[in-house]
Amino acid sequence: MENRERYPRFPLLWGETPLHPLPRLAQRLRIGGLWVKRDDLTGVALGGNKVRKLEFLLGEAKEAGCDVVITGGSPQSNHARLTAGAARRAGMEAWLVFAGSRYGKEQGNLLLDRLMGARCFLSGVYGSEALLEAMKAKAQEAETEGKRPFVIPVGGSTVRGDYGYVHATEECVRQMEEQNLSPFNRVVVAVGSGGTLAGLLVGKQLYPQLTEQILGVSVWLDEERATMEVARLTDSLSQALAFEPIPPSEIEITAAHVGGGYGRPTAEGKRAIRLLAETEGLFVDPVYTGKALAGLIACAEREDWSQQRVLFWHTGGTPGIFTHAATLLE
Ligand SMILES: Cc1ncc(COP(=O)(O)O)c(C=O)c1O
Known part of the structure; x- marks a missing residue:
C-alpha cells in the first residue's frame, strides 16, 4: 500500500465510498456473491466516477x-x-x-x-x-x-486523472481486507473514454488481490477501438508510474451492450435499471451504468456464475435517469 498519492490531490470525496453486497440481486441472477462499489456516492454534485x-x-x-x-x-x-x-x-x-x-x-x-x-x-x-x-x-x-x-x-482521461482509479483500487482492497473478502472473480465496469478501466487495470497490477479479471462494458466504442484506447491509456499510466506495461490479453472489453449508440437507451439496460431498483433500491442510469449492469446480467444468464464472486463497480450517472424519463416508463 506504499503507492498512495503519487500526485498532488485536491480532496473531494468524504472518505471511502461504500463496498457492500447485493444479496437480493445475486439471488435473482443466481450469482454466488455479488457486491457493489458505490462510486455513485463520491460526494460532490450528486457523485460519479x-x-x-x-x-x-x-x-x-x-x-x-x-x-x-x-x-x-x-x-x-x-x-x-x-x-x-x-x-x-x-x-x-x-x-x-x-x-x-x-x-x-x-x-x-x-x-x-x-x-x-x-x-x-x-x-x-x-x-x-x-x-x-x-x-x-x-x-x-x-x-x-x-x-x-x-x-x-x-x-478526464489523462495520466493524472486515471491515477484516481489506481488510488480507488487501493481503497477497495483495503475495504476487502476489513470485510474479510477474498479476491473477486470478476469486476464489471462501464467504459466510455476508458480511463476508469485503465486506472483499475494498472491498480490491479499493484493490488492483484482485487480480482482475477476485469470486464469493461463499452457504452460507445466498438471492441477494437475501445481496447486500443484503453491500451494507450494503460501504457501512458504504467510508464508514468514506472510499472510494467499491461499485457493486451488483460484488457477484456465487450461492446455487445452499446445498442443503437452512445446515449441511446437499450431494452436490456432499462431492464437492468428496474431489476436493481426493485431488488436493492439502487439506481443505475440508461447511458452508462445501466448498460454495464446489462453486460453483467447477460454474463450471469449465459454462463454459470453460481460459484462466482462478482463486483459491480458503480460509476454513477444518476441524473441521466431524469433526462430519459419518458423512455424509461415505456
Ligand atoms: C456514469 C459514468 N460511468 C462511466 C463512465 C466512463 O468512464 P471513462 O470515461 O473513464 O471510461 C462515465 C464517463 O463519462 C460516466 O459518466
Missing part, C-alpha cells in the same frame, strides 16, 4: 495556480457536471464547452450545470479532438480576460 479523476486533475490545476477549469462533452455529460461541481468546491470557475449546436432539454446534468453557475458554450463541433481544440480556443479567451485556465479533455 469522474470525481476520483478530478481529485488529481484539480490537484494539478491548483499546483499550476489556475482559476478557471475548462472541459467539454455533450450537454448531458456527467463529466462536465462533476467538473463544474469540483471546480466550485475548489473555488474556481467552470467553463463547459458542449458538442453540437443545441443544448436540448434543460434537465439532468445540464440543469445542474446551470444551477452551479457554470459558463456554458455550444461549440458546433463533435468528437473529442474537435472539442479539445474548441476548449483550447476558450482557454485563450479566458487568458485575454486575465484568467488562468486549466483544460481537461473530454472524460
Whole structure:
C-alpha cells in the first residue's frame, strides 16, 4: 500500500465510498456473491466516477495556480457536471464547452450545470479532438480576460486523472481486507473514454488481490477501438508510474451492450435499471451504468456464475435517469 498519492490531490470525496453486497440481486441472477462499489456516492454534485479523476486533475490545476477549469462533452455529460461541481468546491470557475449546436432539454446534468453557475458554450463541433481544440480556443479567451485556465479533455482521461482509479483500487482492497473478502472473480465496469478501466487495470497490477479479471462494458466504442484506447491509456499510466506495461490479453472489453449508440437507451439496460431498483433500491442510469449492469446480467444468464464472486463497480450517472424519463416508463 506504499503507492498512495503519487500526485498532488485536491480532496473531494468524504472518505471511502461504500463496498457492500447485493444479496437480493445475486439471488435473482443466481450469482454466488455479488457486491457493489458505490462510486455513485463520491460526494460532490450528486457523485460519479469522474470525481476520483478530478481529485488529481484539480490537484494539478491548483499546483499550476489556475482559476478557471475548462472541459467539454455533450450537454448531458456527467463529466462536465462533476467538473463544474469540483471546480466550485475548489473555488474556481467552470467553463463547459458542449458538442453540437443545441443544448436540448434543460434537465439532468445540464440543469445542474446551470444551477452551479457554470459558463456554458455550444461549440458546433463533435468528437473529442474537435472539442479539445474548441476548449483550447476558450482557454485563450479566458487568458485575454486575465484568467488562468486549466483544460481537461473530454472524460478526464489523462495520466493524472486515471491515477484516481489506481488510488480507488487501493481503497477497495483495503475495504476487502476489513470485510474479510477474498479476491473477486470478476469486476464489471462501464467504459466510455476508458480511463476508469485503465486506472483499475494498472491498480490491479499493484493490488492483484482485487480480482482475477476485469470486464469493461463499452457504452460507445466498438471492441477494437475501445481496447486500443484503453491500451494507450494503460501504457501512458504504467510508464508514468514506472510499472510494467499491461499485457493486451488483460484488457477484456465487450461492446455487445452499446445498442443503437452512445446515449441511446437499450431494452436490456432499462431492464437492468428496474431489476436493481426493485431488488436493492439502487439506481443505475440508461447511458452508462445501466448498460454495464446489462453486460453483467447477460454474463450471469449465459454462463454459470453460481460459484462466482462478482463486483459491480458503480460509476454513477444518476441524473441521466431524469433526462430519459419518458423512455424509461415505456
Ligand atoms: C456514469 C459514468 N460511468 C462511466 C463512465 C466512463 O468512464 P471513462 O470515461 O473513464 O471510461 C462515465 C464517463 O463519462 C460516466 O459518466
